[in-house]
Amino acid sequence: MTYVVTDNCIKCKYTDCVEVCPVDCFYEGENFLVIHPDECIDCGVCEPECPAEAIRPDTEPGLDKWLKLNADYADVWPNITIKKEPLEGAEEMDGVEGKFEKFFSEKPGAGD
Template sequence: MTFVVTEACIKCRYTDCVEVCPVDCFHAGPNFLVIDPDECIDCTLCEPECPVEAIYPEDDLPDGQEGFIEINAELSRIWPVITEMEAAPADADEWADKTGKAELLER
């Protein structure tokens, strides 16, 4: 099993989760983070660090978020690894509680 970053991360891109990851499985895109399923060791450290609750165990995804399993796998192959916390986008707090952001994902 692996952990999956879901839609809630889009346009928020808080990076609190990356510093606690012992295997550097996070990858960063323009407005979203993903977890490499081949690197994730299911340690659970990242999940409670996410301020928008965007990280879930693969087997416990909210309804409608299943497509993010493949999105994480796909984008982790092309986006660079991120290991240190970065500043969130200036408008991240404005997006934190919004839903229906999937079409805003920048690849």
Template sequence: MPFVVTENCIKCKHTDCVEVCPVDCFHEGPNFLVIDPDECIDCTLCEPECPVGAIFPEDDVPAGQEGFVALNAELSRSWPVLTVRKDPPEDAGQWDGVPDKLQYLER
């Protein structure tokens, strides 16, 4: 069961999770990260590293966030792999917990 990056990552895009991933399953977009479900080995290392609580096991994705399962799969096919930690956006703290951020997702 792969892990899924959900809505709270949009415009926060912390990359602490990337550093601990042993299989390089994270892919980076302009303002969001996704996990390739075919590469994820369910090691659980990324979930506690996310400072905004945006990563969940596929079976535990919060209600209303189920569409992010397919979105992670879709975007991981076209976005590049990210293997190193980067600084988050300067305004990341202002976006943590903001509802309805899907409208701000940049592809």
């Protein structure tokens, strides 16, 4: 099992989860975070820290797309290990439907 970041992170990118991760398995895109599934130790401390409730265990049904997306982008985006400010407008974007199709960016973030 691993944890995955899902679409509600898009355009919010809260990094509270990054701060508590004991193995630094988060990677940063321009407007989204991902978890490297081979580095995640399944401790689960990140899940309750996400204000947008965008982190889920991969054992939940329907997360195959997100597991693949997390794995693919964790290999190309920079590692992030410190908490940063959320994106501008994050509160308004929390819970918006269809964020992947409308807003997902493949561009990498700045990392640490």
